[in-house]
Amino acid sequence: MISLDKKFENLFLNVSIQAALSSYYLIGKKNKQAADKAAVDTMRSELNKIDMKGKIVIGEGELDKAPMLYIGEKLGTMSGPELDIAVDPLEGTNFVANNLPGALSVISLANKSNLFSAPETYMNKISTNILDKDVIDLDFPLKKNINNLAEYKNKKPENLTACILDRPRHKHIIEQLINLRVKLKLITDGDISGALLVTDEKFGVDIFLGIGGGPEGVLAASALDAYNCNFQGRFLFETDEDKSRASKMGIKDFNKKYELNEIISGDSIFCATGITSGDLVSGIEIHEDEFISETLITHKSTGLKKIIKTKQKF
Numbered sequence: 001m002i003s004l005d006k007k008f009e010n011l012f013l014n015v016s017i018q019a020a021l022s023s024y025y026l027i028g029k030k031n032k033q034a035a036d037k038a039a040v041d042t043m044r045s046e047l048n049k050i051d052m053k054g055k056i057v058i059g060e061g062e063l064d065k066a067p068m069l070y071i072g073e074k075l076g077t078m079s080g081p082e083l084d085i086a087v088d089p090l091e092g093t094n095f096v097a098n099n100l101p102g103a104l105s106v107i108s109l110a111n112k113s114n115l116f117s118a119p120e121t122y123m124n125k126i127s128t129n130i131l132d133k134d135v136i137d138l139d140f141p142l143k144k145n146i147n148n149l150a151e152y153k154n155k156k157p158e159n160l161t162a163c164i165l166d167r168p169r170h171k172h173i174i175e176q177l178i179n180l181r182v183k184l185k186l187i188t189d190g191d192i193s194g195a196l197l198v199t200d201e202k203f204g205v206d207i208f209l210g211i212g213g214g215p216e217g218v219l220a221a222s223a224l225d226a227y228n229c230n231f232q233g234r235f236l237f238e239t240d241e242d243k244s245r246a247s248k249m250g251i252k253d254f255n256k257k258y259e260l261n262e263i264i265s266g267d268s269i270f271c272a273t274g275i276t277s278g279d280l281v282s283g284i285e286i287h288e289d290e291f292i293s294e295t296l297i298t299h300k301s302t303g304l305k306k307i308i309k310t311k312q313k314f
């Protein structure tokens with residue numbers, strides 16, 4: 001594995017913090033677009049200061065839909081290593097617009113060609129902290145996954161918790177989970193955070209599942225890799241347009257189930273900074289001339305996995 005230089009931990013931590021701070025000023029202003037734009041603008045200008053040949057593989061969409069941080073955009077000073085970069089400058093635009101918990105600025109990087117470039121479509125996902133094969137699988141019936149999980153963890157199904165986005169498309173899964181007596185953790189948005197709740201017992205989540213954004217799946221996978229957790233995802237290409245965009249990005253099998261290491265491989269660094277406080281990290285706090293931030297940071301090759309709290313002067 002070609003390790004990413006440790007200096008990138010601090011450089012990307014700073015990018016994530018600055019993007020979060022920019023969105024902070026839009027909390028509770030009912031303006032999703034402005035909050036997103038603030039984070040995007042800042043993330044882009046901060047990334048351009050870094051000595052790297054960076055390429056966006058997960059961003060705000062394709063060039064025709066996103067003027068900035070579009071998939072394929074080149075960033076950095078163009079001297080330094082070739083890096084793949086995945087960004088979600090504002091994960092949870094509703095959270096910021098409505099002053100609700102859980103908004104994050106998220107970024108992840110890997111060496112060139114090691115991070116999957118995903119189109120803007122939905123993805124069916126599953127994550128647990130179980131690496132053993134054949135215990136949990138995206139293609140097993142839900143009942144089998146829950147029974148296997150219960151047996152593996154030596155818990156009764158009623159003592160298991162499943163995290164899932166609260167959406168009508170999940171009605172059937174939610175009903176089945178209720179029938180299986182599994183405890184639900186329904187989230188209204190923000191399934192990067194949802195998928196990461198399996199990484200530590202303190203969150204009390206045994207399994208994350210359901211359909212959310214594909215880009216969010218790739219970002220979650222890069223942190224889950226550092227935690228030695230499991231993730232599987234399958235993109236849902238529904239329209240001809242989805243399929244043609246996917247083809248252009250090199251995807252041949254539209255029905256493929258991706259294992260974690262087909263999404264992210266080699267070394268990687270992941271940063272998620274809180275904008276509003278949530279399950280993973282606290283939000284930005286501003287005091288007269290300084291601000292406090294919390295970022296969950298992971299670095300696969302060094303084993304770094306921690307929450308970094310910073311206090312910075314304006």
Ligand code: VTB
Nearest residue numbers: 091092167189190191192212213216
């Ligand atoms: C998903 C999820 C995100 O928005 O993309 C969701 O992955 C949108 O889903 O974390 P719907 O189309 O069902 O609303 C988030 O929750 C926030 O960006």
